[in-house]
Amino acid sequence: MSSKLLVTGASGHLGQRVIHHLLNTLQVAPERIIATSRKVDSLQNLAALGVTVRAADFDDAASLQAAFAGAQRVLLISTDALDRPGRRLAQHQAAVSAAVSAGVQHLAYTSMPLPDNSPLLIAPDHAGTEKAIAASPLAGWTILRNHWYFENLFMSLPSALASGQWYSAAGQGKVAHIARDDLALAAATALLKDEGKNTYTLSGAQAFTTEDIAAAVSQATGKALQVVHVPLEGLIQGMVGAGFPEPLAAVFASFDTNTAAGRVADLTGDFQKLSGKTPLPFAQWLEANKAAFAG
Numbered sequence: 001m002s003s004k005l006l007v008t009g010a011s012g013h014l015g016q017r018v019i020h021h022l023l024n025t026l027q028v029a030p031e032r033i034i035a036t037s038r039k040v041d042s043l044q045n046l047a048a049l050g051v052t053v054r055a056a057d058f059d060d061a062a063s064l065q066a067a068f069a070g071a072q073r074v075l076l077i078s079t080d081a082l083d084r085p086g087r088r089l090a091q092h093q094a095a096v097s098a099a100v101s102a103g104v105q106h107l108a109y110t111s112m113p114l115p116d117n118s119p120l121l122i123a124p125d126h127a128g129t130e131k132a133i134a135a136s137p138l139a140g141w142t143i144l145r146n147h148w149y150f151e152n153l154f155m156s157l158p159s160a161l162a163s164g165q166w167y168s169a170a171g172q173g174k175v176a177h178i179a180r181d182d183l184a185l186a187a188a189t190a191l192l193k194d195e196g197k198n199t200y201t202l203s204g205a206q207a208f209t210t211e212d213i214a215a216a217v218s219q220a221t222g223k224a225l226q227v228v229h230v231p232l233e234g235l236i237q238g239m240v241g242a243g244f245p246e247p248l249a250a251v252f253a254s255f256d257t258n259t260a261a262g263r264v265a266d267l268t269g270d271f272q273k274l275s276g277k278t279p280l281p282f283a284q285w286l287e288a289n290k291a292a293f294a295g
Contacts, residue, residue: 002032003105004070005191008056008095009077010035011042013151014110017184018075018191019046025185026192036067058091064098073106074099075191078129082122082251092129096136106140108190109133110183113145113201113264120258121251134197142190143199147264148255149180150204150285153213157293161223166214168227169235173259174207176267179280186274200270204279207265216283220290232257 005022009015019035022028030050035043043053056067058079068074076095081088092109099107112118115126133141160166186202208216210227218225230238232253239249258264271279 003072004034005032006034006036006068006071006074006104007077007191008036008058008067008075009079010046010053011037011039012077012080014180014184014187015077017181018077018188019051021185021188022192023049023051026188028192034067034071058095059087061094061098064095065101068098068102068104071102071104073191074104074108075187076107076109076129077187078110078126082248088122088125089128092125093132096129096132096138100136100138104138106142106191106194107133107136107138108142108144108187108194110187111143111145113147113203113266115145118258118263119254119261120263121254123258140195141197142194144183144187144190145199145201146183147176147178147201147203149183150177150282150289151180152177153217154292157217157225161217161221161225161293164224165226165228166210167230167235167238168210169230169232169253169256170210170259171229172209173256173262174209174265175213175259176203176207176265177282178202178204178271179285182271182275182277182279185277186271189275194274200274201266201268202271202274203266203268205267205281207267208282216286217290217293220286221294223294 007015007018010019022033034052035046036054036056037043038057040053040055047053054067057063079088079091081091111126111130115123130143183202214225214227235253236249240246
């Protein structure tokens with residue numbers, strides 16, 4: 001095979017690991033890989049390996065068309081544009097159009113579980129992007145409905161451990177977390193090999209309530225951690241009091257609402273189906289990362 005494989009967001013945490021797995025796990029020749037980022041200077045280590053690096057600005061359609069030129073297969077990693085409503089969906093729609101214009105044969109996209117009619121405030125971005133892909137003339141596509149990363153816990157748990165209290169509006173909802181590196185492997189595999197039009201929901205091996213996670217983290221770190229259940233508005237105001245702009249606080253809090261609704265609890269075998277491997281267990285990931293939580 002000699003098709004060119006393009007990865008957007010290659011300077012981000014997920015993108016870096018996708019490139020790693022393409023080069024090292026799947027043994028793809030570097031000259032077959034195109035890595036794009038708006039921070040193209042950060043990709044010079046890849047250029048030194050023989051990877052083609054290009055600038056791509058998701059707010060500039062012409063930039064995307066130039067970046068995608070010559071690529072047969074593209075991985076569209078969802079952008080981090082949450083600063084104004086609708087911006088991220090517009091960016092993704094521009095990327096889909098650029099892929100079509102460039103003659104891309106297969107497009108993979110990192111979405112989320114159950115994006116339609118979700119209480120998560122960023123879900124419409126994913127649902128709209130999935131619809132744009134399905135309605136496009138692309139010959140093939142892969143929707144990767146990624147469950148939340150284990151690594152997302154780094155955003156809330158260090159401060160919760162410091163105070164001993166973890167404020168949550170998730171109720172008894174469960175989360176089927178999965179390691180970011182596992183999702184990177186799945187994305188790299190889909191980019192290289194998947195054919196047809198497929199949707200995969202990529203979950204970990206177990207689903208946990210907030211209390212389950214708190215107990216495991218407490219045991220691993222030796223620090224007491226109590227879950228304090230609060231209403232959604234209380235969670236939002238607590239984040240505002242900690243310095244978050246209210247619109248952003250509402251977005252982050254809606255992750256808990258989504259969890260409480262049971263929308264990130266489903267366990268599937270799709271990761272193993274796609275990658276041929278079993279997902280890393282949470283206990284093993286936690287043991288490897290407990291020092292980062294312990295402080």
